[in-house]
Amino acid sequence: MIQAHSTNLLEAPKQDFKQDIRAYFDYTAPELDRWSRRNRYYYGDLARLHQFIIPPGCRVLEVGCGTGDLLHATAPAIGVGIDFAPAVTAIASQKYPEFAFYTLDAEAIEPAQLDPEHRQFDYILLSGVLGYLGDIQAVLQRLQPFCQSHTRLILTFHSHLWEPLLGLAERIGQRRPQPPQNWLSMDDVANLLTITGYRSLQRGNRFLWPKFVPGIAGLVNRYLAPLPVVKHLCLTTFIVARPQPVPSSEQPTCSVIIPARNEAGNIAAAVARLPQLGAHTEVIFVEGHSRDQTWQAIQDLVQTYRGPFTLKAFQQTGRGKADAVRLGFDQASGDILLILDADLTVPPEDLPHFVEVLASGRGEFANGSRLVYPRSTTAMPWLNMVANKIFALLFSFLLEQPLKDTLCGTKVLWRRDYERIAAGRSYFGDFDPFGDFDLLFGAAKLNLHIVEVPIRYQPRTYGSSNIAHVREGLILLKMCLYASRKLKFR
Known part of the structure; x- marks a missing residue:
């Protein structure tokens, strides 16, 4: 009583x-x-x-x-x-x-x-x-x-x-x-x-x-x-x-999109080094206007491969990495979409960490971070590192959350969320030739849970970088200014 x-x-x-x-x-x-x-x-x-x-x-x-x-x-x-x-x-x-x-x-x-x-x-x-x-x-x-x-x-x-x-x-x-x-x-x-x-x-x-x-x-x-x-x-x-997420007992299927231009020497290694991801792994190469034998190397691999993965190959008619990634995403059938740059500076062996984050519900959009572990100046010269940190600060301000490395090419998300990003792309417009900002801005607008997964950034072993640092840096800065009107000062 x-x-x-x-x-x-x-x-x-x-x-x-x-x-x-x-x-x-x-x-x-x-x-x-x-x-x-x-x-x-x-x-x-x-x-x-x-x-x-x-x-x-x-x-x-x-x-x-x-x-x-x-x-x-x-x-x-x-x-x-x-x-x-x-x-x-x-x-x-x-x-x-x-x-x-x-x-x-x-x-x-x-x-x-x-x-x-x-x-x-x-x-x-x-x-x-x-x-x-x-x-x-x-x-x-x-x-x-x-x-x-x-x-x-x-x-x-x-x-x-x-x-x-x-x-x-x-x-x-x-x-x-x-x-x-x-x-x-x-x-x-x-x-x-x-x-x-x-x-x-x-x-x-x-x-x-x-x-x-x-x-x-x-x-x-x-x-x-x-x-x-x-x-x-x-x-x-x-x-x-x-x-709060409730982890599922079911393993998702995965599609790895590999945009490739002038990367003939890395094609076979990309698949050979790739671990099994989820219940099934699909690898989609998208070749874009290479001056070497990249497309031939992709075709040879697809025809001779006898491993556990499903391999697909496409050639883009448009220009730029963003166009290649979108083509790969449109052709993908996996539950989780992963971007792996064909230069293999992000080790394919690190991709299971990204899948685990999404499958466990601890994140909805996983962005690679090259700035956690030690890295050689060959892999990332000092000017690149400074630029990466500057853009990370700009993004952290625009998106209202801390991000360490916005320019890492490896980004992983659920296909259902990508479809929502693509459906709302008209808000920002088709302004990003690289694809990194398009995905990050779209994920932020949808309030996806964005997390960063550290990777050990490696020097490339074949070819040379396709990046024109000054010109593309100015494009990135222009995109940040444009996005500030859409996200911050709207």
Whole structure:
């Protein structure tokens, strides 16, 4: 009896908090849209953030959906909103009858409470709702059954640094009066995600100037807000997360794409040194305008090979490594796609490490890193190393995560994720002749879990590099500047 009494005492404050919040939203429901219109600049920025992350036509669930405006902005194929205030969901259903709205308590939600077609989602949104939840941990745990391996949670909330300013805005009538609520730091939310079975993929800050002032607000929010140090002063904080992976007992099949130009002496060795990868290994050579006997060497190998791999060979009609890689990816049948440069400076023997990372769920996009282990100056002259480190810093800034070696040619990803990158390529355009940036930028926009796998970089034993360092370095720099407008200063 003492234990039950103690539990009731602990539950009482949470239940009181929940009842107060529900009563608050039921009472203010008729005014929600009016306040949204009054602060349309802020809500418009929230919509743009979610539209950048979520491609149209997905299955989207919003927890604490309000009157449905944000859900509508994501243009979902299946849109579902839940809110615990009946007056709010009634308004949302009237405004957007094409979506499904449920009056449910997120802290006790069960899949059986929703229609069968509303139980699995690509994206789950918790926008501005964390402050009103009595038990955030319970909500995040309850959402797990609605997730698939590729599901992304997007959580947006106000920076706790803005609490005094927002309180002032309420007192002078510039913000809707608020009930008492939680104020969480980014580390608080990241920790809650970790203990409830999620992994944070991206953390970000945006929106430094919350009121529209022509000629000032746009410049501040687009160019000043993303800068280091300054970004920590922004109003909106967001985290994108995924469910912690559950390793599969099934071995994936693998396709190794080997772009080859003027690499005749490395063709046989590429296959001879390649270990078995996953349940089956497919090797796809793509030859491009060689001046030596590369294409003949590939044909001879394909015709005489009697080993465990499936070998395929194609000649590209276009130009550049990116074109060759895309041709190979289009012809691949494996679950996992791997790029192996034909110069063999990345040892084929290291590829099982990449497959293990993806198969175990510890990463979704594996980028090789040549800058961890010692390497000879023959393999990477000092100028190349400096350039690699400079571009790594630029990428780390653009993608909001640390990367050590963005220019390593070995990149490994699931074929299903590559298909999503290819489908969304129009956002960046066909601007990358090398393919490295195209894949990294596409993976970052999809919020794939990008990890780096160290490799022991070796000097080439045949031929010479096809890289024109100065010209291609300038192209890479131009691509970084272009991508900064698409990813950072948008």
